[in-house]
Amino acid sequence: MSANPAATPFGPVEAFWAYLQRQLRARGGIRFERLGLYLTEYAWRYGHRELSTTEQLRELMKLLRQSGGRSGTFPGAATFATTGDFTDTSGRSKP
Numbered sequence: 001m002s003a004n005p006a007a008t009p010f011g012p013v014e015a016f017w018a019y020l021q022r023q024l025r026a027r028g029g030i031r032f033e034r035l036g037l038y039l040t041e042y043a044w045r046y047g048h049r050e051l052s053t054t055e056q057l058r059e060l061m062k063l064l065r066q067s068g069g070r071s072g073t074f075p076g077a078a079t080f081a082t083t084g085d086f087t088d089t090s091g092r093s094k095p
Contacts, residue, residue, distance in 0.1 A: 016046055 023042050
């Protein structure tokens with residue numbers, strides 16, 4: 001790294017921003033009211049991207065157990081915490 005703060009590279013920030021843009025673009029738009037939830041989710045996913053899907057799931061389960069299964073952010077979190085079922089309210093199973 002350079003000793004000059006003005007020359008500090010923003011590579012990690014730019015990489016996350018590009019990742020976030022790709023993810024949000026793939027969703028086809030989101031509601032402004034939910035922007036914070038999406039930012040939080042994608043920041044978590046980006047920070048844990050080196051983990052396998054199974055390891056990510058284990059981390060999420062650990063977080064849900066620590067929170068006592070309180071949903072707070074999305075419906076069904078408490079149900080998932082106790083059953084491990086990804087089924088949404090329409091009965092479709094999510095990947």
